[in-house]
Amino acid sequence: MFKKITLFLIFICYSVSAQTSYRNLSTENWTFNKQHEVQKHKATIPGTIHTDLFQNQLIPDPFFGANEKQLQWIENENWEYETHFILSESELKNQNIDLEFVGLDTYATVFLNGKQVLEANNMFRKWTISAKNYLKKGKNHLKVVFHSAVQKGKEEASKLPYTLPEKERIFVRKAQYQFGWDWGPRFVTAGIWKKVQLKFWNSAKIENIKYSQIELNDKKAILEFTTEIYVSKVKTIQLKINDKSQTFNLKKGKNRIQMQYEITNPKLWWCNGLGDPNLYPFTVEISQKNQFLDTIKLDIGLRTIELIQERDQAGKSFYFKLNGKSVFMKGANVVPPDSFLPRISDSTYFSLVENAKKANMNMLRVWGGGVYFDDAFYEACDANGILVWQDFMFACSMYPGDEKFVENVKQEVIDNINRLQNHPSIAIWCGNNENDEGWHNWGWQKQFNYSKADSTQIWNEYKKVFHEMIPKTLDSLLPKEKNIYWSSSPSKGWGRKESLTQGDVHYWGVWWGKEPFEMYEKKVGRFVSEYGFQGMPSLETLQKVVAVEDLNFTSEAFKNHQKHPIGYETINEYMERDFVVPKDFEDYLYVSQLLQARGMKIAIEAHRRAKPYCMGTLFWQLNDCWPVTSWSSLDYYGNWKAFHYQAKKSYENLLISVQEENDSYKICIVNDDLQTISGNLEIQNIDFKGKLLFSKSLKIVVKPNSRGSYFTLLKTAISEVDLKKSLLNIIFISEKKLTSTAFYFVKPKALALEKPTIAIKKIDDLTIEVTTDVLAKNVYFSTEGNNHISDNYFDILPNQVYRINLSKPSKEIRIKSLFDTFN
Structure with a gap:
């Protein structure tokens, strides 16, 4: 909104001599230098010290190889930015001139014509100075000195008689992920990260x-x-x-x-x-x-939204009503799309939201270890019907609660509530990510040897911020219909029984606990706001940041693009359970994506089948801040992994899902639509050559906003031999559309696949049809350049014609299927 308003105001001001106008100082000639060094270099505003150093060829590409390790010195230095600008007599005649910094990262001392006018200490706040008395006609000088956030954080940490988890980062009101995460590098930035302007x-x-x-x-x-x-x-x-x-x-x-x-x-x-x-x-x-x-x-946007928490036989519900209708939330957690925030354009945010919409999502959670996103993100969510779970920017630790810190956070809350509250997309405000769970379940008291007095003080300061100051501030700023507050996500840790019967849960038994994917079907919460499994990016993505000779599991460059300490080990352990582990590196990347998609399909469908007990599933995570092996469904460049294609299917309003029980296979249909859907349900057991072994057809009516079981197939109806060589093909045909799913009786590694002959027929420059003689499992198409394919990693059945679309014409289309990795 702000950028649109700014352009509108500039046009009005200079067209009709109106009284309010802006002067963008970001476009002036800026320089930077390390403090106490004479040599100055060209700076870009908005920007960061890392990107400025890189653009001046003073450091290598931070994302490439293992360069991250040799760039850690940057965070410990102080940096100076400055510019000169000319102020005209007519500009100076305005009664009031404000100097506005939309974002300063983070500890900054501002000098205007040699006089100190501001001390900033929070990158999430907007800083405004009444500057008329400091300005003059003609040449003016603006200088900003950035002090090391790492050193400032360490200074604050040393003042406490005990150690808080995560050391210096928690004392610094800046993006927490920049201090390093299990999916992101450590680049603790500094700079004018949003625009600076004069307001007349x-x-x-x-x-x-x-x-x-x-x-x-x-x-x-x-x-x-x-x-x-x-x-x-x-x-x-x-x-x-x-x-x-x-x-x-x-x-x-x-x-x-x-x-x-x-x-x-x-x-x-x-x-x-x-x-x-x-x-x-x-x-x-x-x-x-x-x-x-x-x-x-x-x-x-005119709407009502409610968070419903009512006692029931199992515990307490947790679901949202939109305009009086219960809605099952389908979506993901979002992290900042870049380690260097000023590189994120409006189009990046638009693309993120568009990809969420294309995958049939209706909610995104802005995770608390990043930043409050730019207006463009929320505008895109407004326009595309994506609800937002908005965290405040605290994650995975305990934070100080002294008066200065709390007041700083209060102003941060006020600034961001005032900026964001008018967006109809925002559904809920959440105090933090996993702080409460960490305190009660992660053993910090023992790890840091807290005394009883220490523990009491730390918890009281936690309550001061998240149970008192933030909700009271929201009450003072928001009308009732916009004020839904949840103090911490999750409300209970995944190891506690209550986590599955009330509130929201981050379920990490799969991955962290190394439980099998099938455990997703047994451990279902009321609202699952985090869970996930890693998948590697494509070879094309890795080649942009890892040299060809380093594309192997032993190189430092490749290891640096996996931030979980046992990430590759965990992927391989799960792959051995479910797939034939490929020897070829590129095949391994491909199968790792299939593994991720398989695990997430099991989870999502289990959550949706549990409706209305479970009423939300937000997987971790939608996107990346750099090219890396992570839990994302979209890689850093916005490319869809196999998981994102699977999420699109698993999040469709009408879902067909098969649930295996002791002696049978139960066919369930979930309808998230608000209308009744009628049609024919076709159930076919076919072998991999297309032979029909069993079929059943029935007319069914699926009630609105419901789920139900519509057919049970006894295991005795299928022979043991058929399990490895056949599948269930289930089709539901209604007046609106055709929905289908394929269900396999055994894990992928046990399938008796035959080599498929896949034929491609070009319909036009952007459309192709695909057929096969025998089952082609997980067919993957790749082309040269950045070409989005409408569907990928899908199964093609014999005698089936499958049509896909390309985003642009391609000279060459490469094909891979799961069979190719078995040999």
Whole structure:
């Protein structure tokens, strides 16, 4: 929103001589240098010290090979950024000039024309200085000194009589993942990471605007807008909201004025899969005697959202109602899309959300170890019907609770709530990621030898931030319909029985606990907000950051792109359980993706079959911050892994899923739609050559927003020989669409696959049809360049014609199937 507003304001200001305008200082000629060094180098704003050093060829590519290890010195230095800019006489005539830093990373001392004007200590806050008295006509000098966040954190840590987990990072209000994570490198950045600008205004400016829904029904919606306006002296202004206006008398200083707006026959905002994400555009404008003063634009979605927690026989429910309808949440956790945040463009956020929508997701969780994303992310979620679970930026530790720290965090909360609260996509605000679980389950008390007094103080300071300050601040800022707060995710650790009967759960028995994938079917929580399994990226992705000679499991470069200490060992252990382990390196990459997709398919379908006991599944994780082996379904470059293709299928509103029981196979259908679906269910047992061994057809009616079992196939109906050589092909044909799934009786390594002859027929430059003589399992297509394929890693049955689309024409299409890795 902010970028759109800025462009709009610049146009208005210089077209009609309006009173509010902006001057982007990010585009001036900036330089940087290491403190106490004379030589200066060209800087890019917004930017980071790492990217500036790289662009000036002073360091190698941080992502390539094992370069990360030799670049750790950067975090311990202080860095200086400066520029000169010319201020015209007409600009200086404005009554007020604010210097605005939208983001400073992190400890920064700002000097304007030689005078210190700011000490910043939080990269998540916006910093505004009344700068009129420091500026002059002609040449002005702006300098920002960044102090090492690592050194500052260590200084703060040394003041405590005990050690908190994760050492220096928790004292520093900056992106926590930059200190290194089990999927990300350690690059502790510094710099002007968002734009810096001058704001010129005279008699009045809009400081903030928010709205609440006074009434919402089929016939009308009544919105009440609260506009915060700062005026330099007593005055009368006109407030205009779209086509309606009202006059207000304002006192000098900050004023809060309210005005209602009615919409007849309103259209509701719905999440992806349930309806259109309708948005109403609003322009809020203030003027005096028909002279424009300031304006803000926003898009509003009309909806209600509730978090339902009710006692039941099993424990307590945890689900969301959108517009009065219970919704099963399907989605993923999102991390920052780059280690160097200024490199993330609006288009990167748009692409992330679009890929989530294409995979039939309706919720994304913004994880608490990263950053509050740019406006572009939330605007994309608004427009595409993706609900947002928004963490505050705390993760996997205990944090200080002294008065200075708490006040800093409070201002951070205020800044970000004011910026984000008008987005209809935001469903819930969450205090932190895994801090509560870590305190109660990870053994920190023993590890750090806390006394009883230490433990009491640490926990009391935790409560001060997450049980008191944050919820109280939300209560003061948000209307009731926007104020759903959850203090910590998960509410209970995955090793505790209560984690599966109430609240949300991060289930890591698979992967961390090395439990088999089948355990996903037994350990199902009420809302599973984290779980996952790693899959390696493609060879093409790895080749961009690892030299050809280092593409093996023993090289330091390759090891550096796996941040879990026993990640490759764990992948291999699970692969041995379920697949024939390939000897060829490229085949291994491919099978690791199939392994990840298989495990996640079992998990997602188990969660959805448990509806309405379970009402949410958000896997870890959607994306990466650099090219790496991780739990992501999209790699750093946005390429779909096998898992993302599988997620698209497993998240469809109508899901066919087979559940194996002791003596039978139960065919379940889950309907997340709000309408009843009728059709024919076809159940076929066929061998890998296409021979029909058994068939059953029945007409069924699937109720809205439900799940049910529609057929049970006894195991005695299938011979032992057929298990390795046949499958269940299940097809549901309704008026709307055809949905199908293939179910295999044994693990992939036990399948008696034959070599398929796969034929490709070109329909046009972007469309091909594929056929095979025998079952072709997990067919993978690859092309030259960045070419997205509509479906991939899929099975083709004999006598089936499978059509796929390319995003652009390709001269060569390469094909691989699982059979190719068996030999």
